[in-house]
Amino acid sequence: MSADDGMDALERTWRCCGWLLVALVIIFSLIPSPPALDVRAGDKLQHLFAYALLMGWFAQLHRETRVRLRLAAAFVALGVALEFLQGLTSWRSYEGYDMAANAVGVLLGYLAAPPRGPDVYHRLRRRFLSRG
Secondary structure (H helix, E strand, O other): OOHHHHHHHHHHHHHHHHHHHHHHHHHHHHOOOOOOOOOOOHHHHHHHHHHHHHHHHHHOOOOOHHHHHHHHHHHHHHHHHHHHHHHOOOOOOOOHHHHHHHHHHHHHHHHHOOOOOOOHHHHHHHHHHHHO
């Protein structure tokens, strides 16, 4: 396996895991009884954490501000769309504060991404390539 193959495999794996996270957010946003934290404001904390994770995960791959801003806009739009979809169901409800928690989560994920936060993806990539 060449170094290029290793980078491609790691990037594909990272992206696949990221899209799995997106799918889980969508599923948990639309099923009737998603798992819940049994703490005060647990629902809002779950929203905040989920969207911070999504933004932080994909920001690991993209260092360009322009790309990160597009990702942030896409994740905020996803949160808004899912909230409106919840309002159309008989088993979930629309909550504006959930959209705010999603947006704050995206902001936190953006701020925690490299260079301010740990550069997990590129560290893994260097480690993965050094084994080849």
